[in-house]
Amino acid sequence: MLDGFETREMWPYECLRCLHVWEEEFVVRRLRDAYGNSAEIWLSAGVPVQPPWSGASCPSCGAHHVTWFPSGYLARHPELVAEPEPGPAPVFAPAPASWPDSAAATRRSRLPGRLLIALGVPLVLFLGYELYVSIAAAHAGR
Known part of the structure; x- marks a missing residue:
């Protein structure tokens, strides 16, 4: 059962x-x-x-x-x-003055760029510091 x-x-x-x-x-x-x-x-x-x-x-x-x-x-x-894409305008109706903007799509498409900046800037600063420390240590050892 x-x-x-x-x-x-x-x-x-x-x-x-x-x-x-x-x-x-x-x-x-x-x-x-x-x-x-x-x-x-x-x-x-x-x-x-x-x-x-x-x-x-x-x-x-x-x-x-x-x-x-x-x-x-x-x-x-x-x-x-x-939002759904606007379909073609009927033949008998005038075309709309402006189509809906794609602000949400634009906002979401910039996310990878922001992510690269958020990860890239600290990485570049860290590598620059490590390079500076290694060069300073090499000059101090002469």
Whole structure:
């Protein structure tokens, strides 16, 4: 005899290659038999799949280097979810005066540059100091 229940879980992901953010819904069936053994079955659109933390790939670029966030993370951080691209304007309507800016995409695309600066400047200072100390020690030993 099997005892169990199922829950719906939303898993937010981010591609570490193209920075695309998306969510996927899973149904998790948790089963327990008469001996106390338990099992989980993960379903996506009614089809059994691997757990969300294994083997996810980006629907935008196809990369397998993705990360996931805790459940409900995107609801608390809506600025991470990109707005859909505007479609072509209908023929009978005038073109909009300006398209939505991509400030969020620009802000996120500068992150690698900031990271390089944050890591590079201390590294250059450390190497410069070590070089200075070794040259000073070489001159003092003459």
